[in-house]
Amino acid sequence: MLANLRVMSVAATAPASADDRPTPPPEDTRTVLQRLRSHLLVAVIALGMGVYLTHGLWQQPYRHVIADNVGDQAFFEWVLAYGVHLLRDGGDPFFTDLMNTPLGVNLAANTSITVFAILFAPLTVLAGPQVTFVTILTLNMAASAFVWYLFLDRWLARNRLSAAIGGLFCGFAPGFVSHANGHLNWTAGWIAPLVLWWLLRLREKGRWLRHGVILGLLLGTCFSIAAEGLFFTALAGGVFVLAWSASRTTWPEARAALPTMLAGLGVTAVVASALLAYPLYMHFAGPQTFKGTGFNQKHYAEDLASFFSFSERSLAAKAGFGSDLAPNPTEATSFFGLPLMILVVVSLVLLHRRADRGRRATLRALAVVGVVFMLISMGPRLLYMGDETHIPLPYALLQRLPLFDSALPLRFALVLVGVIGIVLALIADVLLDRTVMPHPAQAAFASAFAFALIPVFPLPLLYRERAPEPKFVSSGAWQRYVPAGGTMSALPFAINVAADGQRWQAYTMARGGRQFRIPDGYFLGPSDGGAEEEGRIGAMPRRTDWMFLRAALYGHITAVTDDDRENARYDFQYWGISAVFLPSAITGPDGMLYHAALEIVATDLLGTPEKVDDVLVWRIEPRS
Template identity: 60%
Template sequence: MSVAAPAPAASADPPAESPAPSRARDWRAHATVALLALALAVYVTSGLWRDPFRHGLSDNLGDQAFFEWLLGYGVYTLGNGADPFFTDLLNVPWGVNLAANTSISVYTILFAPLTHLAGPQVSYVTILTLNLAGSAFAWYLFLSRWLVRSPLAAGLGGMFCGFAPGFISHANGHLNWTAGWVAPIVVWQVLRLRQRGHWLRNGLVLGVMLGAFFTIAAEGLFYTALASGMFVIVWSCAGAVRAEVKAAWATVLKALGVAAVVAGALLAYPLYMHFSGPQTFSGTGYNQRYFAEDAAAYLSFPSRSLAALFGLGSTLGPNRTEETSFFGVPLIVLVAVSLVLVWRNAAPGRRATLRAIMVVGGTFLVLSLGPRLNWMDGELPVPLPYALLARLPLFDAALPLRLALVVAAVFGVTLALITQELLDRRISPSVHTGLTAAIVAALLPIFPLPVRVQERAPEPAFIANGTWQKYVSDNGVISALPFALNVHADGQRWQAYTMARGGPQFRIPDGYFLGPMINGEEGKEGLGQIGAPPRSTDWLFTRAALYGYVTELSDADRAQARADFAYWKLEALFLPEQITGSDHMTLFRNSVLVTATDLLGPPEQVDDVLVWRIRPGVDPIDR
């Protein structure tokens, strides 16, 4: 797109050859930014690196367990030729549509050797760290190529984009949303589509990108496509770039056509599975009015920041994983002032770019507020534009507050632009010092703290040593107690570790995933929800684990348990020495033991777990 001095050349092609000293300086700058980004990413994830096998993300153990499960499933997929987009290992007897979840298939395959050798725990923290560092570095390269000359300006903007409060928040569990590098790489390729004579090559590259990135961050890719399309349309309408648009439109359309064909071919099966395959659903199981950005959150500081150390953190997010804005008043003011200053100094072509950036940022900010306005934890009777989109395909499966991550990218671009203006001394001396101090004052309070971790239950020797195979038939069903769920996902983790080692595998009922509400035994699919539809028996154990609730069981309870066991084709249950709850939650293991013993009779002590065999057709207590 059109950019004016002092930015790099407006051409989609970089200069053919740079002087040797310039190349050397570039590589030194690249290496410096890469090392800084990696160091900061390791700092943010340091709690996991200290002991990846025993430490878990206390603010979101469930999502960490789910992604570790996917990494283990990647090894299973390669070893067994399994479908990467559907599995019957979870949620017996229905299975789980992984295409309708975040399958991260590219990651699971690429990291399968590491997962097999070191375990899903190590692969998980490795990917999380590389996501954060790679996002900052990718944005740095993008800004260096398209918008600013100075490595310092590009580095500051890139580091903000990679480590903005929203992405630190999503580092609590999400390997998809921390893959912020997807956006600059895709946008870079979109901007290259206008290269004359290269429409076929550029279209092929973009199509392959879309096919690969869909499995890593489908929702983020959707937002990137929306932002890119909006930017191009607004930019193209500017009179200053009319001749440039006229010369490029035919090339761009041909390249987009190639990209559509290539992406369509690569995504034909995953898209079919996502929208029409077994265990599909509408929506996400999450309330869009609840998972909308509170307008006051934009003015607040995040819970994992330096400001929070001094009691200035906020709780306006729905949870600690979804603090997607939380920029603070100083940064909001700085961005507004910076845009005015950059606009004043910009040539017409640069103003076309700035206008498009501001429209994208403003639009996504408003949409992130959701269907109704929220202020200071209260919903006001003020309808907002997202209400018109909420029921549309794709939007119905999105969470509005995550649109604020696009706003974070706009803020990062603005920081790079104003820093370049300062370095070029295009700001008046009377403002220069104050603006420099304002940048420090705006960024220092939101400097990130490491993600919170807690101890989690170790893998039982019963699982690690393969003793479980004596209690389950080939590909049979066994479950830890309590049954796997997002707030107590140990059983799902241990299945992941078994898959990563290769060899025989067991299946489990329930699990943490997104799936449909099942109406009756016919399996009619409907709205989305978290996990499997609960049955009486798994809820019996969940209630005991979460609340310590123990009830005197009746013959009806035992008859229901017999029916539920047959429904799951369950062959054995086991209770480990320790069970883990999220957010340092204390789970009541003794209540689970009392409930299981009342229902099933005395257990066997096997290795380091208690085991109950389940025999079909036999009353649990009379086994």
């Protein structure tokens, strides 16, 4: 199917499928070395781009944080430290009561990246989750570009430079650079081409069993890294196959390949089901599961104008052409720019005109995937320039279906990155082949390429300072205040907008030894703490933790009453807290939070604190 896209310099009578192409002669040593040099060069460029984007974090990984998403970085650092805890002390990879005590957190229903946490545990032990976080982020971006390059070189492009152009675009497209603001799951864009690679290999006759097993293992492994990305890949593959098979030209080929594909997919399903039986149970029916997501789907939908606008982290934005149409800097998932959108449409038309009938069906199927996912990404109603219209869109019919109800619509636009990358690689093949395109036309098209791609070249991720780990935590002094298996919390209690308390626990887990539990935390869970409820961010707030958070976020000083103190005793008993402490600085979403106001409220509520190293500590006496 996708192999049919090698269209531009092949005669119209060439075989329509990869299986029918003549077997190429064995490569000599020189050819192999040339190919390896090309692969190495692209790998170095991709890694260099990854470091370029994340260099602000590399400068000081222990003090610098992604400026636009402090909370998500804290969550993923916690998950990476939890991987060390699993290997050292055992436990459930998909559920923990170390956070949100006493109820716990369903990690299967969160983006728990368990495979990364286990594989990179040695680095986490040696250097801390802070270094592991930026390492995975950098490698994810580089690997996405490189694996897309390998995929395009193997299945689509006739020229390795064309494959490199498409691969580098896919790895560093605006949407994936946006998700580099804290998302270790979504930056794993290498999963899509890897899955598609082995899906295509299922067509090889006589190898369906082996390839089915490999694909099943791949799906089982990648589920804990980017389950949502796997869902999008499967959905896009299904749309493509249906659109491609619908043509009378391609239907005979599809029918001939169907038995082998179904046999391979059957093996894949068995292997993947065996690996994912428990994770899927936990995800959909385990404790602390929930319906939907903690985010408003209407808010997280693509604006039609965003496809033709430029990201705020692009060269175009530096020149004054950026756009703020995204709901936040981490979810700017399209922003391809008008020149690139025009280039893609014109390229598809040119490719379609030069293709034979079979390959036209493949190009049409590729275009269908792009249009379908563009429409889905715009949510239930059309948005334009920030305003919601009354025009209904297809997502209105999908938003309550299983899986769709847990997705954010605008993320479906990430599928367009693969579609555009493929088109860029194919049209670059034409551009680089003088037998197909005369030199003047090549020069004009090269200028169009530059005009379309240079504006979307990414700028490095923004970063800023965050609060350092208190000596009270790093030295282990906290152990004098908390019994084994006990609960302690920094003030304010951990949440996405004030996640330091979660970080301190993470760094303790990474070092091993005794652990402490924390109330609250940044995670997704049910609204009332029970199953089958709508999702929300973090735990349901109680009166006491909200008092602390309000002081830290807004500087609000509550006039504490005896009723507040009595409620606090009940709340502390519920959480089982033995001590709370206030560090010298508190990281917030946009800067440091109100330390003085929080100290005043905590002292009024709990009495005079004890000064220990660089924190203030309040012991919590058990309620009689």
